[in-house]
Amino acid sequence: MSETDVFDVEQLNIQNGIALGRVLGSGKIEEAQEGPDGTMTGTIRIPEDELVYEPGVLVMPHAGKIELTIINDDKNTHCAVMPSNGDTQFLWLVNHSKGTATLELDGPGYYWYGSTTGNDEGRGLTGAIVVGGDVPPEAQLDRPPQPRPTV
Amino acid sequence: MATEEYVDAGAAVPYATLSVQVGKAPPVTKGLTHERIINARDEPDNWLTYYGAYDGQRYSSLDQINKENVGKLTPQWVFQAGSMGLHSGASTYAWEASPIIVDGVMFVSGWDGQLWAIDAANGKELWRYKHASPFDVSLCCGNVNRGVAVADGLVFMVTLNAHIIALDAQTGKKVWDQTYGDVRAGESATVAPLVVKDMVIVGSSGGEFGSRGHTDAFKLETGERVWRCYMIPKPGEPGSETWPEDSDAWQRGGGNCWVTPTYDPELNLLYYGTGNPCPDFDGAVREGDNLFTDSGVAVDADTGEIKSHFQYTPHDLWDYDSTMEHILFDLDGQKLAAHFDKNGYLYILDRTNMDPVRVVPFVDRIDWGEVDEKGNATPLRYPDKEGDPVHFWPGPAGAKEWTHAAYSPQTELLYCPVQDVGATATRRRREFIESIPYWGAGVAVDADDIAGSISAYDPRTGAEKWRWRRDLPMCSSVLATGGGLVFAGEPSGEFNALDAESGDHLWAFQCGSGHHSSPSTYSVDGKQYIVAPSGWGGWAEGFLPKMLGSSHGSALFAFALPD
Numbered sequence: 001m002s003e004t005d006v007f008d009v010e011q012l013n014i015q016n017g018i019a020l021g022r023v024l025g026s027g028k029i030e031e032a033q034e035g036p037d038g039t040m041t042g043t044i045r046i047p048e049d050e051l052v053y054e055p056g057v058l059v060m061p062h063a064g065k066i067e068l069t070i071i072n073d074d075k076n077t078h079c080a081v082m083p084s085n086g087d088t089q090f091l092w093l094v095n096h097s098k099g100t101a102t103l104e105l106d107g108p109g110y111y112w113y114g115s116t117t118g119n120d121e122g123r124g125l126t127g128a129i130v131v132g133g134d135v136p137p138e139a140q141l142d143r144p145p146q147p148r149p150t151v
Numbered sequence: 152m153a154t155e156e157y158v159d160a161g162a163a164v165p166y167a168t169l170s171v172q173v174g175k176a177p178p179v180t181k182g183l184t185h186e187r188i189i190n191a192r193d194e195p196d197n198w199l200t201y202y203g204a205y206d207g208q209r210y211s212s213l214d215q216i217n218k219e220n221v222g223k224l225t226p227q228w229v230f231q232a233g234s235m236g237l238h239s240g241a242s243t244y245a246w247e248a249s250p251i252i253v254d255g256v257m258f259v260s261g262w263d264g265q266l267w268a269i270d271a272a273n274g275k276e277l278w279r280y281k282h283a284s285p286f287d288v289s290l291c292c293g294n295v296n297r298g299v300a301v302a303d304g305l306v307f308m309v310t311l312n313a314h315i316i317a318l319d320a321q322t323g324k325k326v327w328d329q330t331y332g333d334v335r336a337g338e339s340a341t342v343a344p345l346v347v348k349d350m351v352i353v354g355s356s357g358g359e360f361g362s363r364g365h366t367d368a369f370k371l372e373t374g375e376r377v378w379r380c381y382m383i384p385k386p387g388e389p390g391s392e393t394w395p396e397d398s399d400a401w402q403r404g405g406g407n408c409w410v411t412p413t414y415d416p417e418l419n420l421l422y423y424g425t426g427n428p429c430p431d432f433d434g435a436v437r438e439g440d441n442l443f444t445d446s447g448v449a450v451d452a453d454t455g456e457i458k459s460h461f462q463y464t465p466h467d468l469w470d471y472d473s474t475m476e477h478i479l480f481d482l483d484g485q486k487l488a489a490h491f492d493k494n495g496y497l498y499i500l501d502r503t504n505m506d507p508v509r510v511v512p513f514v515d516r517i518d519w520g521e522v523d524e525k526g527n528a529t530p531l532r533y534p535d536k537e538g539d540p541v542h543f544w545p546g547p548a549g550a551k552e553w554t555h556a557a558y559s560p561q562t563e564l565l566y567c568p569v570q571d572v573g574a575t576a577t578r579r580r581r582e583f584i585e586s587i588p589y590w591g592a593g594v595a596v597d598a599d600d601i602a603g604s605i606s607a608y609d610p611r612t613g614a615e616k617w618r619w620r621r622d623l624p625m626c627s628s629v630l631a632t633g634g635g636l637v638f639a640g641e642p643s644g645e646f647n648a649l650d651a652e653s654g655d656h657l658w659a660f661q662c663g664s665g666h667h668s669s670p671s672t673y674s675v676d677g678k679q680y681i682v683a684p685s686g687w688g689g690w691a692e693g694f695l696p697k698m699l700g701s702s703h704g705s706a707l708f709a710f711a712l713p714d
Contacts, residue, residue, distance in 0.1 A: 071157065081236065084283055087165035089163035089164065091161075092160060093160050094160070096157055097160040099162060100162045101163035103283075104283075105283055108334060108335060109288055112236060112237035116236070131285070135334065139331050141365075143403075144402060148585045149587060
């Protein structure tokens with residue numbers, strides 16, 4: 001492999017490219033949909049032979065419940081083990097299957113989830129859910145606004 | 152993409168359903184009232200509150216396990232927590248809790264929002280709760296939680312992202328949830344809640360991120376906020392004269408309450424230890440004594456009003472939090488509080504007004520400054536000039552960390568886990584930016600020339616009565632029992648029993664990972680158990696970098712005598 005190949009970013013985003021798996025944190029970014037009642041929804045897919053969740057990062061605009069549809073379009077079996085207040089949620093996903101998960105996340109912050117079979121997580125089947133927004137006013141410190149990071 | 156209809160994978164299920172957990176606990180906390188907690192020592196079979204009782208003595212009158220038979224102590228069961236997936240503090244999690252036991256049911260928190268109800272006789276998991284904690288939450292000192300509180304059919308726990316939650320003690324299902332800290336301001340929560348009257352009381356973490364420390368009280372039944380007390384006064388409030396005028400320093404002054412207070416029901420006072428001022432090591436941006444940081448603060452339990460205080464390290468430049476407990480006891484007609492401070496001195500206070508009665512050093516090496524018998528501090532060595540390294544003892548983890556001492560009314564002695572560790576700090580000024588660590592120095596804690604001990608002190612004189620010397624600093628809470636014993640875990644994994652009168656070493660068991668937690672004792676069906684969480688981690692680079700490479704572990708050991 002030439003030095004030029006080493007810096008081909010695309011080769012980081014495929015299975016058995018520069019690395020063995022796909023480097024975590026890559027993939028598409030999408031925003032969850034919010035209904036009139038505040039319930040959020042989203043769809044996550046596992047594409048064939050890519051060993052990733054798409055989108056790789058799903059953004060919830062604020063804390064609350066999200067109803068996910070999770071589709072395994074791969075020709076191998078995976079799962080999704082996802083964070084939720086109360087208990088971690090587990091969904092087994094045989095080849096070409098579709099299921100749902102309802103999660104309660106009280107961010108702000110972000111949460112990883114993954115497929116806990118073999119080393120799916122290491123190969124690339126580790127996704128992130130980002131929760132935006134602020135904590136309620138009554139939980140904030142009684143002080144003037146403070147400088148925040150700009151980089 | 153394939154076109155045929157998808158196989159129905161159904162809906163995701165709670166992970167606990169894929170385990171042998173029972174799913175329900177007996178209703179042991181129904182009828183567990185404030186009055187029962189006041190009289191906790193009258194029911195030694197249970198460990199009803201964080202320190203075992205409001206007084207913080209960490210003493211149980213149980214005496215089935217005693218000096219004569221402790222050598223036969225053996226593990227009865229082990230509960231393993233493990234770690235799964237990518238979670239915050241993936242390399243710094245530690246088991247720091249003190250298990251609560253009520254009529255044979257144990258309620259214990261792990262790290263990362265984990266809480267279990269366990270059959271205290273056999274270690275069987277009854278139910279679990281898992282709070283989803285953000286991966287990116289600010290944690291100065293690791294992914295840890297120090298325990299839970301129980302009352303009126305509920306279990307209370309704080310979460311890393313600064314929520315206080317109430318769970319049904321029979322099922323583990325959430326009853327209410329309140330946010331009481333701002334994760335965007337670098338706040339988090341690790342404290343074990345305390346139930347007082349009809350309230351549950353918590354405190355904030357985040358002193359290394361320039362927060363403004365506070366403690367909050369919520370109604371047990373509903374989660375409605377009762378009061379909030381800030382430990383850094385606003386301009387014009389009492390204590391504000393100890394902060395520079397026309398400065399923003401108070402807004403990020405620290406003084407967090409990340410350790411559970413003790414409580415005197417007769418005086419109706421909560422005794423808090425407060426955290427370091429911020430930035431930790433750069434005092435030039437916060438001239439003055441910086442009240443109420445590094446203080447013992449007596450707070451009215453009904454109103455949250457500060458009634459009196461004593462500041463151990465005015466204008467701290469060494470990260471000497473005073474968050475560690477105030478042990479309440481009466482001696483010779485005096486209402487006293489004992490406090491082992493990070494700065495290396497043992498303070499015996501009159502807890503009616505927080506005036507010092509006696510002040511003595513309790514560690515061999517102290518050179519940051521001197522404290523006289525009245526508690527007046529004179530700084531001697533501190534980071535002052537930019538870029539100039541300064542070594543001092545004790546280091547920022549202190550001569551005693553947050554882990555707790557004990558007092559035995561049987562021997563009338565205090566027992567302290569002692570750390571003799573220095574550090575070098577080099578002042579490096581930086582601007583404050585919300586959520587970014589705000590230390591004002593580079594710090595390296597000594598990995599060599601260190602020592603530790605479990606040491607016993609007479610509170611009447613301050614004299615050291617005995618010392619069990621170790622090569623490593625001791626950084627796990629001590630437990631004293633009516634069997635004439637003192638139990639203490641070591642960073643290297645041994646869990647030990649000592650003779651409370653002589654300090655003689657009587658028994659040890661290697662738990663496989665270091666201790667940085669608070670053991671409890673209880674009895675089920677006439678059998679006494681000692682329970683010790685073992686799981687090394689946390690802020691090891693701060694209190695014991697020599698052990699940074701030790702295995703994490705995640706086991707809860709219950710010991711008893713053979714049948």
